[in-house]
Each structure stands twice: as C-alpha cells, then as structure tokens.
Amino acid sequence: MSTRRTVSLLASAAIFTLSAAATAAAQEKVLSVAAYGGSFEQLMREQVFPAFEKEHNVRIEYTAGNSTDTLARLVATKSGPQIDVAIMDDGPMYQAIALGLCQDLTSAPVYGDLYDTAKVSGNKATGLGVVATGLMYNTDYFKQQGWDAPTSWADLKDPKYKGKLVVPPLSNTYGLHALIMEAGLAGGSEQDIDPGFKAFTDEIGPNVLAYEPSPGQMTALFQNGQAVLSVWGSARINSLKTTGFPVQMVYPKEGAVALGILGCPVAGRSQPEAQAFLQYLLSPEVQQKLAIGYGYGPVNKNAKLTDEQAADIPYGPDRVGKLRKVDWDYVNQHREEWNTRWTREVER
Structure with missing residues (x-):
C-alpha cells in the first residue's frame, strides 16, 4: 500500500472517530442537580444516580452545598439558570418559591402516594424526605x-x-x-x-x-x-x-x-428529566435507600422499613402524619x- 494511500485511510479513520465521538457527546444529556454535600452526596452518587442515569441516558452533574448556598446560587443565576433540580431544606425552599425560582411540577401517579407533610402549596416543589x-x-x-x-x-x-x-x-x-x-x-x-x-x-x-x-x-x-x-x-x-x-x-x-427535605424543578430550565428525577426520588425503592442510608423519613406511604430500620426516624402515619408543620x-x-x-x- 502506498504511503499516500495509508495516510488517506488514517485520516479517514481519525475523522470517523472524531465524528462518532462528537455525535455521542451531542447525544449525551446532562442533568444538573444541586443538593447537600458530605455523606448525602456520597449516598446519591453511589446508590441513587446510577440507575436513573442508565434508564434515562443522562449524566448527572452535582453541585454540593448547604441550603443557603443553593438558594444563593439560584438567585445569582436567575436570569440564566444553570441548575435543573434543586434540593433544599423547607425554609430556604419556600423562599425560592416566593422568589419565582421554581416551576410547576408535572402530574404523576407517585404524588398521590405521599403523606400530606410532603405536599407543598402551589405545586412548585415536593417533599422528598422528612426529619x-x-x-x-x-x-x-x-x-x-x-x-x-x-x-x-x-x-x-x-x-x-x-x-x-x-x-x-x-x-x-x-x-x-x-x-x-x-x-x-x-x-x-x-x-x-x-x-x-x-x-x-x-x-x-x-x-x-x-x-x-x-x-x-x-x-x-x-x-x-x-x-x-x-x-x-x-x-x-x-x-x-x-x-x-x-x-x-x-x-x-x-x-x-417536621423539617422537610424538598426538591423543585428550577424555573427557566426545560429538561424533562428534571421532572422524572424528582418522581424517581419519590419511588418506594429510593425512599428506602434515603431512609436506611441517611435517616430521612420516607414521605411515600408505600416505602417499607423493618422495625429496626425505622426505630429512630419518622416513619409511618403515627409519626410522619403527626409531625408539626411550620408556616x-x-x-x-x-x-x-x-x-x-x-x-x-x-x-x-
């Protein structure tokens, strides 16, 4: 084979490889999630994200910070939001809603399975767990x-x-x-x-x-x-x-x-995976992982825990249903x- 022919084939192969990589990159969807750091982030990365990423062909980018950090980030980027899903304590989340930083939740059957403690007036956020x-x-x-x-x-x-x-x-x-x-x-x-x-x-x-x-x-x-x-x-x-x-x-x-852990789809973003991700976090399977791995009381009535797992966390109607909610x-x-x-x- 001539040197010119070899160079041509190598060039074609390189172009094909770059084109395939570019196509794959273009097809990859990114979902940006902002929530707590530390052991919560570790739990999410190891036990929660992988199944969702695989099912929805999406890569989750995670921004760690406490609730006030996340709220400040949402406020600073309101004109050009960079986060798709925000997870915060209930107090800062209600501030975010009042500031117009969250958009409406889309309807889904899972919302009918939640305790009243998890329901947020205005339909712009949902409880994901409770302390x-x-x-x-x-x-x-x-x-x-x-x-x-x-x-x-x-x-x-x-x-x-x-x-x-x-x-x-x-x-x-x-x-x-x-x-x-x-x-x-x-x-x-x-x-x-x-x-x-x-x-x-x-x-x-x-x-x-x-x-x-x-x-x-x-x-x-x-x-x-x-x-x-x-x-x-x-x-x-x-x-x-x-x-x-x-x-x-x-x-x-x-x-x-009740100290609610709330999630909202961020206003100004249009990722359909944001709504799907919140619904996924409310599934009984993920609710169980958040309870066992981090101590959050499940807000989905269908999440099941053993007596030992539920010993020190809000679980079931006798505890979750009777928690005092803050105005x-x-x-x-x-x-x-x-x-x-x-x-x-x-x-x-």
Missing part, C-alpha cells in the same frame, strides 16, 4: 443520675439541666423549631412568637451550655460529657447513635417538628427580625 426535630439525651448519664427520659419541650426549662443543655441558634432550623414549640407551650405560635422568646430568656437560657450550630461540635459536646440534652434532628441523632454512642431520640408529647410563608417574612431579636435578647 423530625425533637430532643436527644445521653441514656447512660440519665441512668446514672436516676433521671427519667425527657418527654416534653417543657423539660428544657428544668433546672437540673443547668450547664448541660445545648440548643442550636435561631439561624439554624432546629433552633427555630424549638422557639416555635416553646411559644406553643404558652399558647403562642409562629404568629405569636413572644412567649417563645420569653421562655428562652427567662427559663431555658440559664440551662444552656452553648447555642451550637455545628453538627460536629454538637457531637463533640456529647462525647466529652459536657452536654447530656439537646434539641436536634432525627437524622443527626441516628447518625450519632449508629457510632455506638448512648443517645436516644425523643418525640415530645406536644409533637416533634414558612409567615416565618420567612419575620425571620431576619427574629434573628436580630434572638441575638439581642437570648444570646446576649
């Missing part, structure tokens, strides 16, 4: 002291916990939940929050060792024995308990509070004002 905010206590310490387990939000006021109680600050959703529930004990609510501030200022504050927002530091305070009682979420408590540390979740008799439309209008007041009156 219960309640109380966490050191079971060994309580046993040594001969104390009964806490049963009520009112227990935060008990003087025997002086210097042993940790509560997240108001900037943290768990702290906000505690404020609302303390207001409720005195006949208040989100719309009448003064009794909650009074309770923290006069009765709970003297017991508080720290208003701690960091999960790592919260864990450390329990592990080194400085704290024995706290306000925290079921997923965090479950994570600490699985290490073998002696803690237990308490659902107070007045009710635990985020009202709270988000006043939260900045409350944060300022909290700093001035409570953490002074």
